[in-house]
Amino acid sequence: MRLFLALLGLAALPMEPAAAMVRAVLVGASTFSDPTLGAYALPGAATDARRMADALAMLGTDRDAMTLLTGEAATLPAIRAALDRLATTSGAGDRAVIFLSGHGTQAPASRGDPLEPDGRDELFLAADAGPWDARSKTVPGALIDDEIGRRIGELRARGTDVWVIIDSCTGGSLLRGSAGTPKTLAPERLGIPATAPLRGAVDGSGFVDGGLAGGGRLVAFAAAGPGAIAWDDGDGGAFTRALAGAIAQHAPASFAALAAAVDARPPGGTSAGFWTAGELSAPVLFDGRSPDMIDLARALPPLPFATTLSVDRAGACRAAPATPPRPAKADDGATLLRHCDHVRVDMGEAGSPLRVEAWYRDAAGGYTSLAPPLGLIVAAGRWANVGFTFVTHDPGTGRALPRGEEYLVLIARDSGGAAIGATLLAFRAAT
Incomplete structure (x- = not known):
């Protein structure tokens, strides 16, 4: 697991007001506007976002409190604007859900980044993503793990509990010969230069980097751990489908119970490869205080x-x-x-x-x-x-x-x- 996991639930649990709100930003980056990436469209990502919206509605979340971004609407500016609104409208005792489904990849991190011991940033590719820009040393239209972590930290500093869910590859590699589409674009496909990891360093965090401090609780679910693959079989991601199914069938009381009920085995696989972190003992959607x-x-x-x-x-x-x-x-x-x-x-x-x-x-x-x-x-x-x-x-x-x-x-x-x-x-x- 990621260095500093002991800090994910960092500050004291907030007092929960009677009218705590649940708000969600649900992103399914299913298409790319750049013609060079058109062949990598992932229609199932839009299905994932809608499926997760249905699951949250079953848990009592008001659909008017959900922002759904799919297809051409899932651009980086639109995602940032939605996350900005989520932060400004959330307060102490509220609950925020951030869901991202689409392609992931990796790129070299800035030199000496203490939150990237392996020397690589994880990237989530929005609809306006494009090839590597050598001048700025960035991938246009990509949401970087550091930014996701910073936004998580801002919400938690307000006393807001955060559940972040990522249905995307974090390994940045491709597997062949399986009955499904890996939800990753290899860095070389985007022209991203190779970089050697720091000797002996392991980064098990995926996209949930930097969400270290604040008053709210944090739970993170990801379809794939470090070096692993998230799969889409045409009807959306295997992980999101399993997660939504577990919510519908089991009505689990805690995040730990929900994680145990998720059967997200990859095509031909025998075990679940998904990754979790944070205060799993908390009730689902943080509806109550965590046990001692x-x-x-x-x-x-x-x-x-x-x-x-x-x-x-x-x-x-x-x-x-x-x-x-x-x-x-x-x-x-x-x-x-x-x-x-x-x-x-x-x-x-x-x-x-x-x-x-x-x-x-x-x-x-x-x-x-x-x-x-x-x-x-x-x-x-x-x-x-x-x-x-x-x-x-x-x-x-x-x-x-x-x-x-x-x-x-x-x-x-x-x-x-x-x-x-x-x-x-x-x-x-x-x-």
């Missing part, structure tokens, strides 16, 4: 397997020194961490297969899931681990982050879903 995982963990017996904690400086915001530091402990048992310390917790074997949830609670009380939708699997002969990079200030803006006790909560569930054990690990800034 700390209280749940404290009420359970210890985990029935060992855990080992290690700290190093190998996070993407700081190169690792020759000798990793030894974890320092406070008198109360909390692990003391410095800015950019990378924390890893390894889990030992379990006597019988268990599913482990991993939740990070930041100093302001926001929860972030560090595990896949169905959890981490531990069993005899099978190990699992979870990790995050601890930061004391936003690496992009330098803004200081809230200080206080932070926790990693590990909850083990048996095959029937019952919680049978938990471990609570506390962390605090060293200075």
Whole structure:
């Protein structure tokens, strides 16, 4: 998962007014005005946007509060204007949904961008996208992940909860021989120059870059993780269809339950390749307060397997020194961490297969899931681990982050879903 995941649910949960509004911007970039890209039209993207509008309506969202942009209307200026209106009309306790379906690709990031450890920006191609412009070093008509992250941050700073959904490839590569259309344009098709990734750097965030700070909660769903492909079979994206179907069939109470109900297997595939992040424990559309995982963990017996904690400086915001530091402990048992310390917790074997949830609670009380939708699997002969990079200030803006006790909560569930054990690990800034 992306560096800094521990910050996705950064600030305190807002007080929710009785008349909280849900507003949505739904984009299906299904055509291109540039004739050189005409062959890459993706009619299913428009179907995706309409399908998601129907799903939100089933959840009670007023259609008058939805902005739907498809076909020639899904230009970059129109998308930006819709996101501007979303920000200016949303306030504390409101909920915002941002849905993007279309082609994705990658391009070189600006040198030294701390939010792009792999050296690449993810791009969402709007209807007015065109080939790479060597002078400006940009792709015209492309929405960059940094901008998406900034807009998410602006909404959350207002106390607005945000659900962002991306049905687009984030890997920037093509697969052949499958019964469907990959929702990506390879960079070379747009004339984008190749760039070498930073050594050892991994960016698992896709388009949800930079949404690090604010008072509102954040949940992100994406059709494809890093290096993976999102598929369109002519009737829209496989991921959006599965997501809308799960909403209609299961009426899930939480984002975690919704993610578990989504069967978005690719053509010929056997497992779902979609990606999630953020406060999945929150009720769907944030209709209520998130549960307190700390209280749940404290009420359970210890985990029935060992855990080992290690700290190093190998996070993407700081190169690792020759000798990793030894974890320092406070008198109360909390692990003391410095800015950019990378924390890893390894889990030992379990006597019988268990599913482990991993939740990070930041100093302001926001929860972030560090595990896949169905959890981490531990069993005899099978190990699992979870990790995050601890930061004391936003690496992009330098803004200081809230200080206080932070926790990693590990909850083990048996095959029937019952919680049978938990471990609570506390962390605090060293200075």
